[in-house]
Amino acid sequence: MAGLAVVGAALRREFPQLVIGVQVLTHNAEGPLAIAQAIGAQFVRLKVYVGAMVKAEGILEGLAYAAIQYRARLGADEVRILADVYDRTGEPLARASLTEEATQAVTFGRADGLVLSGKTFDESQRMLTEVRAAGLGVPLYLGGGATVNNVGQALAVCDGVIVSPAFKTKQGWTRESLASDWDEGKIRDFMRAAGQAGAA
Numbered sequence: 001m002a003g004l005a006v007v008g009a010a011l012r013r014e015f016p017q018l019v020i021g022v023q024v025l026t027h028n029a030e031g032p033l034a035i036a037q038a039i040g041a042q043f044v045r046l047k048v049y050v051g052a053m054v055k056a057e058g059i060l061e062g063l064a065y066a067a068i069q070y071r072a073r074l075g076a077d078e079v080r081i082l083a084d085v086y087d088r089t090g091e092p093l094a095r096a097s098l099t100e101e102a103t104q105a106v107t108f109g110r111a112d113g114l115v116l117s118g119k120t121f122d123e124s125q126r127m128l129t130e131v132r133a134a135g136l137g138v139p140l141y142l143g144g145g146a147t148v149n150n151v152g153q154a155l156a157v158c159d160g161v162i163v164s165p166a167f168k169t170k171q172g173w174t175r176e177s178l179a180s181d182w183d184e185g186k187i188r189d190f191m192r193a194a195g196q197a198g199a200a
Contacts, residue, residue: 001031008039021045021082027060029067037076045115045162048090049083050104055090064109083111084143085131088119102131106138115162117143121150128157148190152197166190 004024011020020041022032032044048055050062067081083105086092096104105111116131118124124145131140139159146154146161154161165171167182167190 001035005035005038008035008041012039012041019043027057027063029063030070033067033071033074033076033079036079037074041079043080043082043112045082045084047084047087049081049085049109049111050101051096052093053087053090054093055087059093060090062109064105064111068110080112081110082113082115082141083109084115084117085127086117088117088144098127098130099134102134102136106136111138113139113141113159115141115143116158117145121145121154125153125157132157146190148186148193151190151194155194155197161194163190 001024004022008020008022011018020036020039021043022036022039022041023045024032024035027048029046032046035041036044046063046067048060048062049064049067052059052061054060064083071077071079071081085098085102085105095101102114102116105114114131114136116124116127118127124142128140128142140157142154142158142161144162144165146163147166151161164182165177167186168177168180169183169186170177170180
């Protein structure tokens with residue numbers, strides 16, 4: 001947490017107009033929100049926001065209540081919450097319908113945007129289309145699976161994509177790939193494809 005805050009503060013000083021988001025790879029609402037407020041970040045991404053999921057670390061309960069209570073205590077209403085409805089690295093317990101859980105995240109959890117990720121890119125597309133039809137009035141983001149080859153297809157049904165693996169020098173879910181750096185050429189190719197999709 002401290003390291004992220006130090007790096008985030010340095011980025012904010014160097015790039016005062018940059019839109020910055022905070023995601024901490026632990027099941028925690030308070031840490032990302034505290035960092036975001038401290039460094040002037042615009043948003044946080046919180047996974048397992050409503051309901052509960054079984055993941056590698058055990059059963060994780062939704063963060064919505066903790067997030068909105070802590071954001072209010074901080075007086076950080078300007079920090080937007082992007083909430084994952086499901087996390088593709090786990091399995092929901094007592095799964096409700098996708099539309100119902102998305103609605104809970106927006107109404108009860110006051111999420112400012114929803115992140116949707118299926119087990120495959122096609123499943124993610126179906127999820128985005130289904131939630132879009134519910135008319136919840138918040139931006140929808142593809143949470144994973146965007147590549148240089150499908151980003152145009154993704155942006156046809158969502159407001160943005162969250163990208164990291166497509167930029168990596170090593171692919172897959174391994175320790176080596178998770179620790180690998182982003183490749184500048186892959187970033188440029190991806191952004192070019194995304195720009196072409198936006199212009200179409």
